[in-house]
Amino acid sequence: MNPWTSERDKRGCFSHSPCRTCSHLDLCPLGCYISLCTHSLPSIPLLPLAIFLPCIHPIMASSDSSTLSHQAHAPHQSSPQKKPPGIPLKRRLEAGEQIYGAFHLSFSPWTAEVLGWAGYDFVVVDMEHGAGDTFEAVPVLQALAVTGTPAVLRVANNDPVLIKKALDLGPQGIMIPMVDSVEDATKAVAACRYPPKGIRGVAYNVVRASRYGLDPTYLDKCEDDLFIMVQIESLQAAKDILDIASVEGIDCVQIGPLDLTASAGFLRSDNRETVKTLLRKAENSLLSSPNKVAYLSGFAVPDDPPQALYKRGYDLVLGAVDVALFRDAATADIKKSKAPTCSPIAAD
Numbered sequence: 001m002n003p004w005t006s007e008r009d010k011r012g013c014f015s016h017s018p019c020r021t022c023s024h025l026d027l028c029p030l031g032c033y034i035s036l037c038t039h040s041l042p043s044i045p046l047l048p049l050a051i052f053l054p055c056i057h058p059i060m061a062s063s064d065s066s067t068l069s070h071q072a073h074a075p076h077q078s079s080p081q082k083k084p085p086g087i088p089l090k091r092r093l094e095a096g097e098q099i100y101g102a103f104h105l106s107f108s109p110w111t112a113e114v115l116g117w118a119g120y121d122f123v124v125v126d127m128e129h130g131a132g133d134t135f136e137a138v139p140v141l142q143a144l145a146v147t148g149t150p151a152v153l154r155v156a157n158n159d160p161v162l163i164k165k166a167l168d169l170g171p172q173g174i175m176i177p178m179v180d181s182v183e184d185a186t187k188a189v190a191a192c193r194y195p196p197k198g199i200r201g202v203a204y205n206v207v208r209a210s211r212y213g214l215d216p217t218y219l220d221k222c223e224d225d226l227f228i229m230v231q232i233e234s235l236q237a238a239k240d241i242l243d244i245a246s247v248e249g250i251d252c253v254q255i256g257p258l259d260l261t262a263s264a265g266f267l268r269s270d271n272r273e274t275v276k277t278l279l280r281k282a283e284n285s286l287l288s289s290p291n292k293v294a295y296l297s298g299f300a301v302p303d304d305p306p307q308a309l310y311k312r313g314y315d316l317v318l319g320a321v322d323v324a325l326f327r328d329a330a331t332a333d334i335k336k337s338k339a340p341t342c343s344p345i346a347a348d
Contacts, residue, residue: 088225098316101121104123105321106323113144123152125171134166141171174227179237180237184230188230230253234263241285254318255282
């Protein structure tokens with residue numbers, strides 16, 4: 001008897017249970033058999049040799065299917081406590097949660113998967129300052145999905161073409177930089193909506209966002225579920241933050257401290273008090289509004305940590321960047337472990 005069980009769920013995909021004999025489960029979520037236990041081998045059908053090659057997909061095509069762990073030959077370890085997968089960001093915020101996320105710039109599926117398993121509430125895959133584009137973003141999104149971690153794609157510009165390509169990949173949210181006015185915000189929302197509400201190009205029957213046309217409910221839910229974030233990064237945007245946040249369809253405004261302070265002429269300034277004054281003025285314009293028009297998101301820094309932002313009323317906080325985490329860990333290791341520098345050996 002085959003110790004594996006498989007059945008098709010309502011979406012038409014397979015749901016696998018671990019081996020009943022040893023509880024081993026090492027299937028790539030995209031279907032590649034990686035390191036199946038020996039109890040399963042006699043009953044596996046003959047399959048193309050390619051799928052027995054080392055899997056290159058430490059990933060999953062949908063966050064709904066995140067119950068499979070990818071642990072080839074690794075000892076079972078407990079993961080950090082995470083919210084049950086499948087709860088959209090918008091629903092969590094509507095329930096009053098304050099959530100914490102990280103930026104992903106390296107476009108490595110491996111580091112993305114680490115961020116997901118570590119327990120971040122969401123991850124922003126950065127196509128503005130990161131190394132990749134939409135093609136490179138796909139395996140990163142898949143890696144995050146296997147951990148049940150919502151992904152937000154940051155596009156490089158408030159451009160309908162870039163937004164369209166990003167949305168076709170199926171992120172839970174989109175972050176649009178340099179939104180300086182109500183007109184910019186209106187343009188951003190229109191790029192996220194299909195006609196007649198907007199101008200998004202139509203290919204929902206073949207793109208990843210709709211499971212390549214296999215999700216019959218996609219059109220019914222895609223616009224309601226999408227979390228639209230716009231970035232406030234100039235003095236003009238900071239001045240008009242309340243009007244921008246009030247544009248129909250804007251779910252969240254993200255204050256970008258570096259661009260905002262550079263806009264004010266302090267690119268190289270170490271004057272944190274000046275920076276704080278700019279940020280507080282922008283955030284207070286929104287937080288002092290009698291009606292909550294949009295969620296507020298911000299960046300944590302050493303002298304303004306996440307708990308301080310939450311206390312002031314922020315709904316989302318981003319406090320880590322994958323390359324910076326790696327850089328800091330590497331330099332700390334060098335400082336701790338490298339042998340003292342020796343004097344050069346004199347030449348004979």
